[in-house]
Amino acid sequence: ARTGVPEVVFAEGKTVEQIDDILMAHHERSAPLLTTRLTPEQMAHLGALTLPHLSLDPLARLASHRAPIPAADAPEVAVVCAGTSDLPVAREALLSARFLGLRADLICDVGVAGLWRLEQHLPTLTRHRVVIAVAGMEGALFSVLGGLLPGAIIAVPTSVGYGVGAQGKAALSSALSSCAPGVLTVNIDNGFGAAAAAAKILRPPQIQSDNPSG
Amino acid sequence: ARTGVPEVVFAEGKTVEQIDDILMAHHERSAPLLTTRLTPEQMAHLGALTLPHLSLDPLARLASHRAPIPAADAPEVAVVCAGTSDLPVAREALLSARFLGLRADLICDVGVAGLWRLEQHLPTLTRHRVVIAVAGMEGALFSVLGGLLPGAIIAVPTSVGYGVGAQGKAALSSALSSCAPGVLTVNIDNGFGAAAAAAKILRPPQIQSDNPSG
Amino acid sequence: ARTGVPEVVFAEGKTVEQIDDILMAHHERSAPLLTTRLTPEQMAHLGALTLPHLSLDPLARLASHRAPIPAADAPEVAVVCAGTSDLPVAREALLSARFLGLRADLICDVGVAGLWRLEQHLPTLTRHRVVIAVAGMEGALFSVLGGLLPGAIIAVPTSVGYGVGAQGKAALSSALSSCAPGVLTVNIDNGFGAAAAAAKILRPPQIQSDNPSG
Amino acid sequence: ARTGVPEVVFAEGKTVEQIDDILMAHHERSAPLLTTRLTPEQMAHLGALTLPHLSLDPLARLASHRAPIPAADAPEVAVVCAGTSDLPVAREALLSARFLGLRADLICDVGVAGLWRLEQHLPTLTRHRVVIAVAGMEGALFSVLGGLLPGAIIAVPTSVGYGVGAQGKAALSSALSSCAPGVLTVNIDNGFGAAAAAAKILRPPQIQSDNPSG
Amino acid sequence: ARTGVPEVVFAEGKTVEQIDDILMAHHERSAPLLTTRLTPEQMAHLGALTLPHLSLDPLARLASHRAPIPAADAPEVAVVCAGTSDLPVAREALLSARFLGLRADLICDVGVAGLWRLEQHLPTLTRHRVVIAVAGMEGALFSVLGGLLPGAIIAVPTSVGYGVGAQGKAALSSALSSCAPGVLTVNIDNGFGAAAAAAKILRPPQIQSDNPSG
Amino acid sequence: ARTGVPEVVFAEGKTVEQIDDILMAHHERSAPLLTTRLTPEQMAHLGALTLPHLSLDPLARLASHRAPIPAADAPEVAVVCAGTSDLPVAREALLSARFLGLRADLICDVGVAGLWRLEQHLPTLTRHRVVIAVAGMEGALFSVLGGLLPGAIIAVPTSVGYGVGAQGKAALSSALSSCAPGVLTVNIDNGFGAAAAAAKILRPPQIQSDNPSG
Amino acid sequence: ARTGVPEVVFAEGKTVEQIDDILMAHHERSAPLLTTRLTPEQMAHLGALTLPHLSLDPLARLASHRAPIPAADAPEVAVVCAGTSDLPVAREALLSARFLGLRADLICDVGVAGLWRLEQHLPTLTRHRVVIAVAGMEGALFSVLGGLLPGAIIAVPTSVGYGVGAQGKAALSSALSSCAPGVLTVNIDNGFGAAAAAAKILRPPQIQSDNPSG
Amino acid sequence: ARTGVPEVVFAEGKTVEQIDDILMAHHERSAPLLTTRLTPEQMAHLGALTLPHLSLDPLARLASHRAPIPAADAPEVAVVCAGTSDLPVAREALLSARFLGLRADLICDVGVAGLWRLEQHLPTLTRHRVVIAVAGMEGALFSVLGGLLPGAIIAVPTSVGYGVGAQGKAALSSALSSCAPGVLTVNIDNGFGAAAAAAKILRPPQIQSDNPSG
Numbered sequence A, B, C, D, E, F, G, H: 001a002r003t004g005v006p007e008v009v010f011a012e013g014k015t016v017e018q019i020d021d022i023l024m025a026h027h028e029r030s031a032p033l034l035t036t037r038l039t040p041e042q043m044a045h046l047g048a049l050t051l052p053h054l055s056l057d058p059l060a061r062l063a064s065h066r067a068p069i070p071a072a073d074a075p076e077v078a079v080v081c082a083g084t085s086d087l088p089v090a091r092e093a094l095l096s097a098r099f100l101g102l103r104a105d106l107i108c109d110v111g112v113a114g115l116w117r118l119e120q121h122l123p124t125l126t127r128h129r130v131v132i133a134v135a136g137m138e139g140a141l142f143s144v145l146g147g148l149l150p151g152a153i154i155a156v157p158t159s160v161g162y163g164v165g166a167q168g169k170a171a172l173s174s175a176l177s178s179c180a181p182g183v184l185t186v187n188i189d190n191g192f193g194a195a196a197a198a199a200k201i202l203r204p205p206q207i208q209s210d211n212p213s214g
């Protein structure tokens, strides 16, 4: 909050009651609230509330309440993901970015097993200061993008993988060891964290310097 | 190169002859060249060359040849480091950032064992889109900054530490697990990588300068 | 027992019958007994017993039988926790401390993402020889407290976290690598262990009360 | 400093000049200063200075300048170590404890391969609120002491060991997993940290509350 | 088989049909068969068969078919375990030892948190060439026994533990790093393996040399 | 030997005398011998011998004695390496392959930071059943080649890297987790192993079936 | 696809709808499709479809649609597995190999606890350029085969194991560290990957058949 | 000592003076003393002493003082090692076994890359209750011996290896995960520990000699 990021709740490990309380408090104050990592049960509970300004995304496992509408000239970020199994994390990044005031688009299925599919998107991707890349397995996509794009890459390793790649460890170490310059990393599956960093980077500083505590 | 980052050489594991060849080629072309991770022997060899446009920094272990002079209105980045043992990595970040066209300053000795020393620098740090934070041991500085600043943090964990913190592992996992939003990470001791990402984010590429918010 | 710590049973991996047997033996002897790490099934079973001197805490997953009432001048310990997800472990520490004869209070939600919330509690915390700090994720709270308080910190890393912070590993390595002096550590999620150590430190054993400084 | 712990410098990774500067500043202010983890070269350099109030301990690798003399009724701590290979770390703990105002004694060579040697010391050890235990290899000493003593154990795992016990990992995990209540842990080889925690625990709180910032 | 060890089946990951087939083949040949690591479902299935020479032990999760009756002068092994949570593994060792022709007894609940309980058993334990020790958590029992007994210890680390001790890792590294001479180790939870090694050690070699292949 | 692979000696950890003995025995029998992983001292010693049929390669750290001359129609393998730091391992693979009877060529400096340099080599690489790829850091090259080539890739992760990529761990896990089909892996820095496997794959089976033992 | 490998889908983490869509698209185009890692639910769903050209293998967890019929002179690969617990992975390799156009046979139950059972198969195995070996636990089979056979071994470590061998880690490190030449490795449980590599090696692509040795 | 094992000193990390003191004390008492893990400097120092009853073995890095002469009917143990790089550890086991009163022989160079060399030794090895097996790399030898011999195997993994096998980790996990029954393990490179366990097993203590089978 004090750093200019609107309130976001991490639902994992919270009871339905705790989530309810926080949501209702924001509903009453007409305040924006993003809730991430909802379980199917929590999701079902929120769905049954039929709150007017609440929208749910089951794939991304998040609930967005009174999400601010990004301005037409809001800064832009691109989210790129390697395969369909990475979609939940990629959508968490996408929807978080929009909640935090950015314009954002998603490009999917451009993993290294089919590099040629990436080429058509290069003109678009070249325009961005920051591209969020979401990939599991060996995470080769991070280095490939880092070697081709002028902007920085925020790598989100996903827990898609097995054996030595289980829980996203191989993808994470690829992101950190990348020999392409400009690859930054967040924790495994942390789509929200990537979007939050992008928002902190891209939002116009005048707004930021208005913030008395920051 | 293709992505707009000038040539940078990683000296570790290269022979003095190989480094010499690359340097001389750039000298002849009057081209800029940054060399990082020089060993004392490689450093001594370069020092003996007395090349006119080559400047050496033994602490940061790098050599900068025909570094471009940052424009007076070049974008700015701040480098913050926890203790004096983190200085070599912090200076690698600082000098790399300048080589890559940014204006950059260094604030040292603000680790969590003396948090009150950080306070006086907050007004300055609040002005930046991106702050590079360099810390070893348990890396608590990353979260403290992430919780206080409106811009994004690029955390550079250093290999300063011992026991479970040896080789920077504790600091790295702190950076990645930080519960403060907007903390991005590069590999342990990778001061150059942090600077390269900052430069890719902050430099106004033609296309980006068309973008009103960039 | 021989070391002055009343009987405590670790329920995990024990059958309902085994726990029943131990509890009934203590009931008959009117002896105090603390049972930790109860599963919901074990908890339900104990609840159905309706034993007069048994009190259950589902969040902390423990059952306290004939807990001794701490004397009004009993030594005091403070339990501080970073977020609501750390509450189960924090309450295990709190209730164990009371069972072991200490006066104990709990301060919650003072993690590093909102450091300013910690400030109001500093005058209280400064009065203690020992403060139990409970935190997951990157565990930056341990170092922050270690840098601000005159007493020792017993860090209890929790298994709250994911990716590189999964199972409490990042928080544990932060506690152990802390560059703030006076941070001691127990195993991940071991709230009872922190309370037991605090009790062994603070209780005035006859021999210790001979010691003018104790 | 603000937390009441006198200045302590960690020498590892500092240049002889940096250490010299700090030491001379304290010499001029007649202020106490403890320097730990000195290399043989740094040690030789300090030895050649022949400063009047500086005393060196090569085994413990530390230098103590104007160490305060513990009062006759100062609180006491015991340091126990498993074998002669653990002596450097045990002495770091011992001398640090004295520097920090405690009375402290060392009992050596009581490892589990010769448990009967421990028995004669039990009456003494039973008198302490806190016992610092220093052991490498498998660190069984921590649990043995935790099971026999009424006070808390501060375990200092040492890097003495090889194979799976290399760098102190087996001893550390033994300390953290101990099934004896009241075992607290610091980082591998961190004798100073154990002493600092003991000092923060044992010093009379009135002195602590005098500290304006604490 | 060729090495003189009767047939033993590891049930984990086998279908009920596969286990049935093997068992029936042995039933028809009136041959001994030990089946270990049975799941509750597999156990229930075998129980329903009501085979005359089959005896089941649910705690040890094994089924013994036509177990040979150890001779009155058969070699002896002792099984010692630290706590009740280690009982499943200890009984797997005990019953396997008997199946393999040894006389075997079990001593339970002599962990290091209550070392004095071990003393009464020392005269018995001193008589054995080989003692199987079963312990989880930090596994201090292995070193304590290794330091007190003239025979060799076969350490069986159990997966009883949490945090850094989860899955038996701390107990295993204690066994391997033990500074008491004569501690041998098998895999975590491998009670059968300990018994098999004891049988190979203790069985009279004349029988062994009769075996044409080994 | 029995499997048709000529004698190869791993020099690491052998004395100069031991290597000498083996070499002289082969010299007397006029038999081929490949020696890998020679230290500079061992290399210097072999150089001083001035044996007629011995050729040394200091970069690859190997010595080849009476290497068979590959037939003009011998099967071919390509070795591709990411950067100049990977050259020692790549040359070990190249020269081993030739020693084992293959025709082999080396393509260098085609890492993912400069993917476009790879394109010109694709027509050549497409002709091979097996391509040996040598890369350190994050090893993205393995997946890129696996996605582009019809033959199988034998990935040789190198120990070039630091931080999480130190000792080749990131490159190894990339190779094993690759989502491109047909990527096989050998141990870190094992250039010889890659060549030996290529030779076992590519040598015409008739020669193989002539070998009575295998 | 571009590399000549027919379409293969990795079902883990995909919804039944997504799998259905892909399958129906191939059904309509009469195109071959292999689906691996099907869960029992996905399997049941596909079974209920009663598609004419779809054949399911529950043990291998795969579905093969319009599998090409290998030519009578198609290249051959052998699959060897250590025990019955390794069968699911071994069959994934076997059926994938056939789907990819190879002739393939499976030899089971030749693990090192019964090495003599392997001998009878050596004449057959000696004929192959490539043998796929599937083993869990300690994976000694890989080295035994590598030491006996003239062809290369593709080791598939399986997740069969417990304790230090859990999740296939011991088998994987055995494969990678094998001191027998010619052992190549794929990820744990990756039977498909082994088959894909074998197919890329053995299939006579037009270009390769120009090559006299291929 | 109390457990019947004569005094043994672990030299690593001890000063030359400390070793000297212990040795001289034994020299004066004419008592046996084994010193293991001597550095070259310590070795040189002991060599210069020219003590009459001291014999040094530089390869095994040990010094044996007044070693007892094993009786002609002393129990026997065999030491088997995979390759010449394992010799230092194998000789530590061999000479320790003799010092501890066993008759002992060494068989070298029988690793799995040349399994047929093992066959000729099987008749001898079959006679032993206990065989000490010393191997690095992937340690397949342990399982091969466990599958062929009637006695138990004490596996000594060595630190011979690189990549994933570095520091003996692959060999250790092979020993622990072995699917051959009767494989026991000691720490990496712990030849002494294997011999000490063998001696504790095999020596006929009075009590054991009462036991008809022992």
Ligand SMILES: Nc1ncnc2c1ncn2[C@@H]1O[C@H](COP(=O)(O)O)[C@@H](O)[C@H]1O
Pocket (backbone or CB within 6 Å): C008, C009, C010, C011, C036, C037, C190, C191, C192, C193, D179, D180, D181, E083, E084, E085, E113
């Ligand atoms: N939550 C807990 N975590 C760690 N140790 C515990 C816990 N609860 C009880 N204990 C210890 O475990 C011992 C009892 O173990 P048990 O005999 O298995 O019930 C007691 O002596 C306590 O010191």
Ligand SMILES: Nc1ncnc2c1ncn2[C@@H]1O[C@H](COP(=O)(O)O)[C@@H](O)[C@H]1O
Pocket (backbone or CB within 6 Å): B083, B084, B085, B113, C179, C180, C181, D008, D009, D010, D011, D036, D037, D190, D191, D192, D193
């Ligand atoms: N041996 C040691 N281990 C861990 N921390 C230490 C040690 N010696 C000093 N310190 C801490 O390190 C801090 C000083 O770090 P520095 O400013 O880098 O000299 C002091 O505040 C001490 O708390």
Ligand SMILES: Nc1ncnc2c1ncn2[C@@H]1O[C@H](COP(=O)(O)O)[C@@H](O)[C@H]1O
Pocket (backbone or CB within 6 Å): A083, A084, A085, A113, F179, F180, F181, G008, G009, G010, G011, G036, G037, G190, G191, G192, G193
């Ligand atoms: N069992 C498997 N293990 C590893 N990779 C597989 C497996 N099955 C299919 N694949 C690969 O995964 C790719 C398909 O991934 P997806 O697009 O997520 O279905 C294919 O190109 C295959 O190479």
Ligand SMILES: Nc1ncnc2c1ncn2[C@@H]1O[C@H](COP(=O)(O)O)[C@@H](O)[C@H]1O
Pocket (backbone or CB within 6 Å): D083, D084, D085, D113, E179, E180, E181, H008, H009, H010, H011, H036, H037, H190, H191, H192, H193
């Ligand atoms: N190479 C060795 N590896 C492991 N333990 C050893 C070794 N040599 C001696 N020891 C053990 O270490 C103990 C002596 O340790 P110390 O008192 O430090 O010399 C003896 O009781 C031996 O059991």
Ligand SMILES: [Mg+2]
Pocket (backbone or CB within 6 Å): A082, A111, A112, A135, A136, A137, A138, A139, A140, A141, F179
């Ligand atoms: Mg990917």
Ligand SMILES: [Mg+2]
Pocket (backbone or CB within 6 Å): B082, B111, B112, B135, B136, B137, B138, B139, B140, B141, C179
């Ligand atoms: Mg820090």
Ligand SMILES: [Mg+2]
Pocket (backbone or CB within 6 Å): B179, C082, C111, C112, C135, C136, C137, C138, C139, C140, C141
């Ligand atoms: Mg926290």
Ligand SMILES: [Mg+2]
Pocket (backbone or CB within 6 Å): D082, D111, D112, D135, D136, D137, D138, D139, D140, D141, E179
């Ligand atoms: Mg010890």
Ligand SMILES: [Mg+2]
Pocket (backbone or CB within 6 Å): D179, E082, E111, E112, E135, E136, E137, E138, E139, E140, E141
């Ligand atoms: Mg125990």
Ligand SMILES: [Mg+2]
Pocket (backbone or CB within 6 Å): A179, F082, F111, F112, F135, F136, F137, F138, F139, F140, F141
């Ligand atoms: Mg690379």
Ligand SMILES: [Mg+2]
Pocket (backbone or CB within 6 Å): G082, G111, G112, G135, G136, G137, G138, G139, G140, G141, H179
């Ligand atoms: Mg196997």
Ligand SMILES: [Mg+2]
Pocket (backbone or CB within 6 Å): G179, H082, H111, H112, H135, H136, H137, H138, H139, H140, H141
């Ligand atoms: Mg071997």
